[in-house]
Amino acid sequence: xxxxxxxxSELKKPGxxxxxxxxxxxxxxxxxxxxxxxxxxxxxxxxxxxxxxxxGNPTYAQGFTGRFVFSLDTSVSTAYLQISSLxxxxxxxxxxxxxxxxxxGDYWGQGTLVTVSS
Amino acid sequence: xxxxxxxxxSLSASVGDRVTITCQASQDISNYLNWYQQKPGKAPKLLxxxxxxxxxxxxxxxSGSGSGTDFxxxxxxxxxxxxxxxxxxxxxxxPQYTFGQGTKLxxx
Numbered sequence: 001x002x003x004x005x006x007x008x009s010e011l012k013k014p015g016x017x018x019x020x021x022x023x024x025x026x027x028x029x030x031x032x033x034x035x036x037x038x039x040x041x042x043x044x045x046x047x048x049x050x051x052x053x054x055x056g057n058p059t060y061a062q063g064f065t066g067r068f069v070f071s072l073d074t075s076v077s078t079a080y081l082q083i084s085s086l087x088x089x090x091x092x093x094x095x096x097x098x099x100x101x102x103x104x105g106d107y108w109g110q111g112t113l114v115t116v117s118s
Numbered sequence: 119x120x121x122x123x124x125x126x127x128s129l130s131a132s133v134g135d136r137v138t139i140t141c142q143a144s145q146d147i148s149n150y151l152n153w154y155q156q157k158p159g160k161a162p163k164l165l166x167x168x169x170x171x172x173x174x175x176x177x178x179x180x181s182g183s184g185s186g187t188d189f190x191x192x193x194x195x196x197x198x199x200x201x202x203x204x205x206x207x208x209x210x211x212x213p214q215y216t217f218g219q220g221t222k223l224x225x226x
Binding site: 035037044045046047049050059060061062095097103104105106108109110111 | 119152154156160161162163164167173205207209212213214215216217218219220
């Protein structure tokens with residue numbers, strides 16, 4: 001069965017970096033793009049962008065350029081989200097979700113809580 | 119950028135009621151719209167894709183309609199397990215696959 005399993009919660013200080021992983025199983029990793037979505041505490045969903053798992057080419061939504069980097073390790077069917085120079089406002093749950101041109105967001109990871117606090 | 123205006127922001131209804139949520143796009147998005155259900159502490163779950171297609175395994179009391187700029191999501195007979203927040207999302211305009219603000223559904 002299809003599964004996206006994300007890494008565990010993180011507590012980081014302002015200015016630090018964090019790398020969240022999303023390990024896929026149950027399907028051919030390179031047949032689906034991987035999307036990233038942010039949800040701040042008590043807030044709605046924000047689509048951050050996606051990465052083409054064939055080419056490794058990332059696309060970032062407005063507001064998620066510069067400090068946010070999507071990457072892959074196709075040998076272990078894993079996508080990564082790295083956030084640098086963390087700020088308190090980066091505190092959120094981050095989700096990965098797969099997509100194709102015919103269907104977006106049919107499977108999601110369980111979410112990773114990143115807390116930024118001094 | 120395409121803005122998605124979802125309404126209402128919250129809704130209280132009784133078990134068995136018909137529930138309707140609307141989503142309006144700021145420009146034509148054809149039928150490039152998803153509807154998701156999110157329960158507290160859980161990831162969103164895809165219910166409807168391409169505005170009106172029911173995702174596999176989703177109960178038939180859920181439905182979606184619309185095209186262009188105006189979309190509707192309906193629960194034909196509200197069940198207690200449907201208590202959640204519902205989101206629309208457009209995917210016509212890369213790289214901004216915008217979500218609506220969400221509708222929190224509660225039991226009256």
